[in-house]
Amino acid sequence: MSHVVLAGGVGAARYLTGAIEAFDPATVTGVVNVADDVVLHGLHVSPDLDTCTYTLAGAIDPERGWGLVDETWQAMAELGRYGGANWFSLGDRDLGTHLYRTARLHDGATLTEVTAEITAAWGLACRLLPVTDDRIETRVGLTDDREIGFQEYFVGMQHSVEVTGVRFTGAQQARLSPTAIEAITGAEALVIAPSNPIVSIGPLLAVPGLQELIEARREHNVAVSPIIGGAALKGPADRMLRELGEESSVVGVARRYRDLAATLVIDEVDRELASAVEDAGMRPIVMPTIMKQPGVAAALAQACHDAATGV
Ligand code: GDP
Numbered sequence: 001m002s003h004v005v006l007a008g009g010v011g012a013a014r015y016l017t018g019a020i021e022a023f024d025p026a027t028v029t030g031v032v033n034v035a036d037d038v039v040l041h042g043l044h045v046s047p048d049l050d051t052c053t054y055t056l057a058g059a060i061d062p063e064r065g066w067g068l069v070d071e072t073w074q075a076m077a078e079l080g081r082y083g084g085a086n087w088f089s090l091g092d093r094d095l096g097t098h099l100y101r102t103a104r105l106h107d108g109a110t111l112t113e114v115t116a117e118i119t120a121a122w123g124l125a126c127r128l129l130p131v132t133d134d135r136i137e138t139r140v141g142l143t144d145d146r147e148i149g150f151q152e153y154f155v156g157m158q159h160s161v162e163v164t165g166v167r168f169t170g171a172q173q174a175r176l177s178p179t180a181i182e183a184i185t186g187a188e189a190l191v192i193a194p195s196n197p198i199v200s201i202g203p204l205l206a207v208p209g210l211q212e213l214i215e216a217r218r219e220h221n222v223a224v225s226p227i228i229g230g231a232a233l234k235g236p237a238d239r240m241l242r243e244l245g246e247e248s249s250v251v252g253v254a255r256r257y258r259d260l261a262a263t264l265v266i267d268e269v270d271r272e273l274a275s276a277v278e279d280a281g282m283r284p285i286v287m288p289t290i291m292k293q294p295g296v297a298a299a300l301a302q303a304c305h306d307a308a309t310g311v
């Protein structure tokens, strides 16, 4: 038995928590987005990998939804003293992770190797695999013809500006992680997590070969809609879909994912759109998908696994 999840940050981390509750954690693998990664103050920061790691370790800050619990911010305050760039907050505890990752990468370790070391140190029994060991970078186009980095858009501008396009620089040259290829090829069930379809799942599919690998096993793939009642729970997924000419609804999600997965899990609030999802080419499953309530994520993971394996 093996359960592989295409993962971004928060939505994926919650889903993975359910998967390790429902199944033997050793059988669960997340293939994680790295296009949000950013070098700050010389440090390699991997927001989606860290969100997944900290969440699975039970160490995520529950209020912020990112970073570590019981965090302090003294390093940032000192950075501010010097007029250093402090628009992207890195907590004192969190900085330890980035220091370790950066030093290991500098020593020649791959991101896959460093991630395995970090997740092991947090006691995770499941695997998190960066989709590639190469650098990919999400670039966001704005209406004034400027193009900015993803974190500048997401954190710096708090995603409050209209987007005209998204590009993943480096993706064409990036090589899929061999471990990820092996995990996906051998997976009994593959799940596209409820992550931002454009900037979390999009860059995964932009790595040459991944889309074909996923499409070839479509019948055993399930997607969970990150759009509920036409809106994202958090973040800009709904606006981004509309700004890029798609529909911010489970039907829009189905149109985007229909070649990748046979089944789409939609929330109960979208029940009346189930037949439209079917018309768009995906088999709908209607169930609770808001994973803040205990038990929802595990039930979701079980339903996805059953659908993917034809139970
Ligand atoms: P980020 O990288 O941290 O921005 O997070 P992701 O790309 O993984 O997730 C952002 C998307 O996840 C948003 O569109 C949310 O609506 C969705 N999301 C977050 N939590 C949940 C949840 O509990 N259920 C569902 N269905 N979607 C969620």
Ligand code: CA
Pocket (backbone or CB within 6 Å): 008, 009, 036, 047, 048, 200
């Ligand atoms: Ca992210």
